[in-house]
Amino acid sequence: xxxxxxQLDNQKPExxxxxxxxxxxxxxxxxxxxxxxxxxxxxxxxRISGSSVFPAEVLAIIFxxxxxxxxxxxxxxxxxxxxxxxxxxxxxWGSPEHxxxxxxxxxxxxxxVVSHVCHKWRVIALQTPSLWAVFSTSQDxxxxxxxxxxxxRLRTYLWRSxxxxxxxxxxxxxxxxxxxxxDGTFWTLVKGLLNLALGHIERWKHFTLFxxxxxxxxxxxxxxxxxxxxxxxAPKLERLIVMLSPSTLAMGQLNIEGGGWDAQVLLGDGGQxxxxxxxxxxxxxxxxxxxxxxxxPLRHITELILDYGVxxxxxxxxxxxxxxxxxxxxxxxxxxxxxxxxxxxxxLDTYPGGGAHWAEYGVDMxxxxxLRLTKLGNALWxxxxxxxxxxxxxxxxxxxxxxxxxxxxxxMLSAPWGLExxxxxxxxxxFPSLHSLSLVEFRVMNHxxxxxxxxxxxKMTSNARTLLLSYGSHPPRxxxxxxxxxxxxxxxxxxxxxxxxxxxxGSDGG
Numbered sequence: 303x304x305x306x307x308x309q310l311d312n313q314k315p316e317x318x319x320x321x322x323x324x325x326x327x328x329x330x331x332x333x334x335x336x337x338x339x340x341x342x343x344x345x346x347x348x349r350i351s352g353s354s355v356f357p358a359e360v361l362a363i364i365f366x367x368x369x370x371x372x373x374x375x376x377x378x379x380x381x382x383x384x385x386x387x388x389x390x391x392x393x394x395w396g397s398p399e400h401x402x403x404x405x406x407x408x409x410x411x412x413x414x415v416v417s418h419v420c421h422k423w424r425v426i427a428l429q430t431p432s433l434w435a436v437f438s439t440s441q442d443x444x445x446x447x448x449x450x451x452x453x454x455r456l457r458t459y460l461w462r463s464x465x466x467x468x469x470x471x472x473x474x475x476x477x478x479x480x481x482x483x484x485d486g487t488f489w490t491l492v493k494g495l496l497n498l499a500l501g502h503i504e505r506w507k508h509f510t511l512f513x514x515x516x517x518x519x520x521x522x523x524x525x526x527x528x529x530x531x532x533x534x535x536a537p538k539l540e541r542l543i544v545m546l547s548p549s550t551l552a553m554g555q556l557n558i559e560g561g562g563w564d565a566q567v568l569l570g571d572g573g574q575x576x577x578x579x580x581x582x583x584x585x586x587x588x589x590x591x592x593x594x595x596x597x598x599p600l601r602h603i604t605e606l607i608l609d610y611g612v613x614x615x616x617x618x619x620x621x622x623x624x625x626x627x628x629x630x631x632x633x634x635x636x637x638x639x640x641x642x643x644x645x646x647x648x649x650l651d652t653y654p655g656g657g658a659h660w661a662e663y664g665v666d667m668x669x670x671x672x673l674r675l676t677k678l679g680n681a682l683w684x685x686x687x688x689x690x691x692x693x694x695x696x697x698x699x700x701x702x703x704x705x706x707x708x709x710x711x712x713x714m715l716s717a718p719w720g721l722e723x724x725x726x727x728x729x730x731x732x733f734p735s736l737h738s739l740s741l742v743e744f745r746v747m748n749h750x751x752x753x754x755x756x757x758x759x760x761k762m763t764s765n766a767r768t769l770l771l772s773y774g775s776h777p778p779r780x781x782x783x784x785x786x787x788x789x790x791x792x793x794x795x796x797x798x799x800x801x802x803x804x805x806x807x808g809s810d811g812g
């Protein structure tokens with residue numbers, strides 16, 4: 303065979319023609335293969351199977367049940383990072399459902415999965431608005447690109463959900479951005495996402511905003527939310543949770559002129575209308591940041607959680623609740639069934655004076671079923687441990703329907719009002735419906751007055767069938783011995799004592 307350059311050069315055009323012919327044949331084969339796959343998919347989707355014979359209405363019910371079984375609240379993962387097994391155990395025993403850790407986010411959305419199975423399922427899924435009426439940000443919402451993607455997804459959900467009531471859960475925790483992206487871009491994108499949601503506020507049923515990371519951009523988001531909600535109404539809103547970064551307060555942008563309790567209330571139409579901006583609101587959870595400027599009216603509330611939020615504790619908090627406000631405007635809410643309060647939210651110098659002013663400070667909470675009081679400060683000798691919600695509870699509160707009581711972090715070092723031990727024991731009140739008492743990180747000083755206060759608490763809760771003692775770390779020996787001594791007096795004669803690690807593991811009959 304002649305392989306001379308002249309001969310090879312003559313063969314080149316013929317080889318190129320053959321190559322083009324083969325490429326054309328390959329294109330044709332690919333077309334046939336694609337068509338065969340398409341027809342095979344149609345045959346597969348049209349075959350009679352156990353699920354495809356179901357009527358569309360039945361499949362829609364199945365899809366909705368699957369959708370409701372997934373948990374979309376974005377707070378759980380963060381909460382687990384800051385909770386000990388002992389506190390988790392205390393929540394399991396001593397708290398109602400809404401105080402337990404919220405449900406975790408999911409990796410795949412049921413509505414998306416079922417809409418990608420086959421043509422029939424997709425049509426049904428797209429024609430079922432309730433599947434698209436629940437929106438929770440994904441874990442990728444910590445990046446600029448993630449927020450852009452979530453905004454597109456929210457827009458799709460809002461369109462597909464039609465006029466259905468909305469349940470929205472937003473979690474924002476910005477991570478370090480690439481050097482080419484400006485720091486402020488992330489929160490600008492977040493504001494765009496929230497403004498999109500605010501455009502449908504009349505359909506809100508649940509709304510959760512969780513932005514715990516210390517970041518100066520959070521305040522701008524909070525301010526945007528306040529300005530919008532102050533002139534809008536949410537007539538269907540039943541559940542509101544707002545937990546924000548303390549850096550929001552540091553920026554000073556949310557502080558309302560006058561700083562009083564009434565100045566913080568959100569009012570629809572900028573306060574020009576007397577109409578209630580959220581007449582259906584029953585469940586509310588706020589922290590020390592969202593209490594400043596983002597608090598809705600409370601008149602219809604049945605479950606109220608006033609949390610401290612992200613620690614550490616502020617040395618100079620910009621806003622605290624007066625005790626007079628707590629007594630008259632919160633504890634006396636007519637429909638309150640569940641209440642959780644962190645003592646660090648209270649203005650210490652407004653604590654009620656005297657210990658026997660029943661007419662002025664006595665509070666009857668006729669519908670209250672669940673109560674949790676929390677003290678976060680770690681200092682053993684602290685004035686807030688004396689002038690605490692615990693002492694007020696023991697002295698002034700009656701609740702005939704109270705079922706569960708959780709007390710966390712209290713050190714009974716002394717007692718307010720200068721009362722003698724006998725004054726704490728009489729008059730006495732017993733919670734008649736109480737069945738569960740949880741004492742978490744609870745300590746008592748060996749002193750006649752504090753022991754009398756503890757016995758008063760024991761008498762008030764003597765109907766409890768279950769008592770949980772829980773400690774995340776071993777308390778000082780003096781506190782351990784005092785509680786052990788008091789338990790020997792069998793104050794809870796009808797109870798079962800579940801002892802934490804400081805008193806021995808396991809449970810013993812009381």
